Amino acid sequence: MLRYGVQCIDLIHQNLIAFRHNVVPIALVEGDALGGGFECALSCDVIIAEEQSMFGTPEIKFNLFPGMGAFHLLKEKTNLAITREILTSGHIFTAQEMLQRGIVDYVVPKGEGKAFLEQLIHKHMRSFHGLHAIREIEHINSRYSYDDLLVAVNIWVNKALSIDQMSLGLIRKLVHAQSVKYADDV
Numbered sequence: 001m002l003r004y005g006v007q008c009i010d011l012i013h014q015n016l017i018a019f020r021h022n023v024v025p026i027a028l029v030e031g032d033a034l035g036g037g038f039e040c041a042l043s044c045d046v047i048i049a050e051e052q053s054m055f056g057t058p059e060i061k062f063n064l065f066p067g068m069g070a071f072h073l074l075k076e077k078t079n080l081a082i083t084r085e086i087l088t089s090g091h092i093f094t095a096q097e098m099l100q101r102g103i104v105d106y107v108v109p110k111g112e113g114k115a116f117l118e119q120l121i122h123k124h125m126r127s128f129h130g131l132h133a134i135r136e137i138e139h140i141n142s143r144y145s146y147d148d149l150l151v152a153v154n155i156w157v158n159k160a161l162s163i164d165q166m167s168l169g170l171i172r173k174l175v176h177a178q179s180v181k182y183a184d185d186v
Helices: 002-016 036-042 058-062 070-077 082-088 095-100 113-125 129-141 146-160 165-181
Strands: 026-029 033-035 048-049 054-056 092-094 107-108
Touching: 002 036, 002 146, 026 036, 026 113, 033 036, 033 113, 036 054, 036 070, 048 095, 054 095, 054 165, 058 082, 058 129, 058 165, 070 082, 070 146, 092 095, 095 107
Parallel strands: 026 048, 033 054, 048 107
Antiparallel strands: 054 092
């Protein structure tokens, strides 16, 4: 479990330090971004969501928490009250609700995400260096480090290894439901 968690934060950390390589990570969410998918989107500098997209951290319903950086990433984008609301409620939020909370940067109509992304890139190409410098300063002044993410992963592993049988049963049901739902996509 620890190796899995470290692999996850390694990927998230790559997005967080992409500015060092003149890269601006952008998440285009066209469906559900829950748990780890949401954490991955949060690690990007820009989040574009199609209007039908849903976001959340349902782990609390299974007696866990999202341990791959959600707390740090949300806290960086918003305040502690909103961070706690998202992490502790188990609520699944609409794209519009996340826009209102300052988590999502743009909400676009269904099916128009890719076109909007291309327009956004084209629009900002002329000012890339200035925008990139602003992002670099933001990241330099961020309030957490890779080591902070690693501490969160270790806490996640310890809590995951000690969950009760009822919570474990709920996780198994979720895995089964996802397997059935996405079986046609494979």
